[in-house]
Amino acid sequence: MKRVIFNQKGGVGKSTIAVNLASIAAYKGRRTLLIDMDPQCNSSRYLLGKEALEATPTILDFFKSSLEYSFYPKPDAGFVHATRFDNLAVIPSHPEIGELQSKLESRHKIYKLRDTLKNLASDYDEIIIDTPSAYNFFTQSALIAAARA
Ligand SMILES: Nc1ncnc2c1ncn2[C@@H]1O[C@H](COP(=O)(O)OP(=O)(O)O)[C@@H](O)[C@H]1O
Ligand SMILES: [Mg+2]
Numbered sequence: 001m002k003r004v005i006f007n008q009k010g011g012v013g014k015s016t017i018a019v020n021l022a023s024i025a026a027y028k029g030r031r032t033l034l035i036d037m038d039p040q041c042n043s044s045r046y047l048l049g050k051e052a053l054e055a056t057p058t059i060l061d062f063f064k065s066s067l068e069y070s071f072y073p074k075p076d077a078g079f080v081h082a083t084r085f086d087n088l089a090v091i092p093s094h095p096e097i098g099e100l101q102s103k104l105e106s107r108h109k110i111y112k113l114r115d116t117l118k119n120l121a122s123d124y125d126e127i128i129i130d131t132p133s134a135y136n137f138f139t140q141s142a143l144i145a146a147a148r149a
Helices: 015-028 043-054 059-067 095-105 113-125 137-146
Strands: 003-004 034-035 086-092 125-131
Touching: 003 015, 003 113, 003 137, 015 034, 015 043, 015 125, 034 043, 034 113, 043 086, 059 095, 059 113, 095 137, 113 125, 113 137, 125 137
Parallel strands: 003 125, 034 086, 034 125
Antiparallel strands: none
């Protein structure tokens, strides 16, 4: 199951809901991945503590890698970090993802996250995406990635 927590308004509880849904699923034994796409990195911090600020690679590296050609691309699972909680993993966000937005848009990378989630789907029972408080490339990517085919 893929879920996006989305609302254009800030401070309405998106990250709180994302982290709680992920935690409950993991506690029930479901293999859970939270993807943080908000440059404020709140849900990354909830799950990784202050280490979230130094965590690498992040969703920034994930999108950067989609803009670069590499002979040995990092596998999709290489962006996932374990947390101290059983069954709960995270792809942390980064404060600078916004800087990539126009490049990602002009290079038509809107389906990149959807394709990656297809590759990761067999590893997780629940994938929950926390989004920025905006309707932009990152939220559109998340909504497309979680839409039923
Ligand atoms: N159900 C709730 N009742 C009261 N306060 C809440 C609730 N959910 C979230 N909050 C508080 O509201 C603030 C914003 O929540 P947050 O999840 O960061 O919002 P968003 O991700 O939409 O910006 C936080 O301080 C959080 O602790
Ligand atoms: Mg938030």
